[in-house]
Amino acid sequence: KNQVEQSPQSLIILEGKNCTLQCNYTVSPFSNLRWYKQDTGRGPVSLTIMTFSENTKSNGRYTATLDADTKQSSLHITASQLSDSASYICVVSKSGGGADGLTFGKGTHLIIQP
Amino acid sequence: GAVVSQHPSWVICKSGTSVKIECRSLDFQATTMFWYRQFPKQSLMLMATSNEGSKATYEQGVEKDKFLINHASLTLSTLTVTSAHPEDSSFYICSARVGGELYNSPLHFGNGTRLTVT
Numbered sequence: 001k002n003q004v005e006q007s008p009q010s011l012i013i014l015e016g017k018n019c020t021l022q023c024n025y026t027v028s029p030f031s032n033l034r035w036y037k038q039d040t041g042r043g044p045v046s047l048t049i050m051t052f053s054e055n056t057k058s059n060g061r062y063t064a065t066l067d068a069d070t071k072q073s074s075l076h077i078t079a080s081q082l083s084d085s086a087s088y089i090c091v092v093s094k095s096g097g098g099a100d101g102l103t104f105g106k107g108t109h110l111i112i113q114p
Numbered sequence: 115g116a117v118v119s120q121h122p123s124w125v126i127c128k129s130g131t132s133v134k135i136e137c138r139s140l141d142f143q144a145t146t147m148f149w150y151r152q153f154p155k156q157s158l159m160l161m162a163t164s165n166e167g168s169k170a171t172y173e174q175g176v177e178k179d180k181f182l183i184n185h186a187s188l189t190l191s192t193l194t195v196t197s198a199h200p201e202d203s204s205f206y207i208c209s210a211r212v213g214g215e216l217y218n219s220p221l222h223f224g225n226g227t228r229l230t231v232t
Binding site for chain 2: 004034036041042043044045046089091100102104105106107109
């Protein structure tokens with residue numbers, strides 16, 4: 001069964017600190033992996049998209065890594081800001097998959113405290 | 115960048131009434147749009163695929179007569195929740211993929227519609 005597991009479920013850190021969110025998946029055949037940021041009551045916004053051959057991709061203070069062998073990805077947030085408080089969703093795309101071909105993780109709820 | 119606009123952002127309706135939610139691609143054409151439902155602290159669940167000019171494709175367990183989808187143009191898809199009940203209260207989100215059927219192309223989401231049925 002295609003699954004995407006994210007950890008931790010929730011995380012609270014102080015403003016200015018770094019944090020790393022984890023995503024493990026069993027989706028096969030793999031096409032790509034995306035990280036989205038979802039503010040409360042809003043739709044998800046894309047942060048990064050990584051294909052099989054990419055190990056690292058950065059978007060400002062966000063850096064995503066991908067290990068396609070172990071089927072693991074991480075999202076590292078550097079120098080966190082209050083506006084980083086949101087849910088971060090890992091989404092894995094199945095190669096040639098029907099419909100949207102996507103499997104969504106449940107997200108990590110991140111709270112940045114001043 | 116590509117933008118998907120969803121309207122309304124929130125709606126409260128009485129049980130038994132119908133509610134229409136619109137999803138528009140503002141600066142690109144979308145032959146395919148997707149409708150999701152999200153419960154608190156849960157992941158997005160795909161409800162159906164909206165296909166321009168043809169019938170929508172519904173995921174298993176989603177009642178097509180209850181969740182009517184119309185994709186009359188390349189920039190507009192609508193989801194109508196018919197005879198709404200309190201259990202239909204949820205966050206509904208649409209998305210569209212820039213680049214058609216290229217699975218590596220970006221998937222852009224609307225800002226969602228919070229539906230509350232009283």
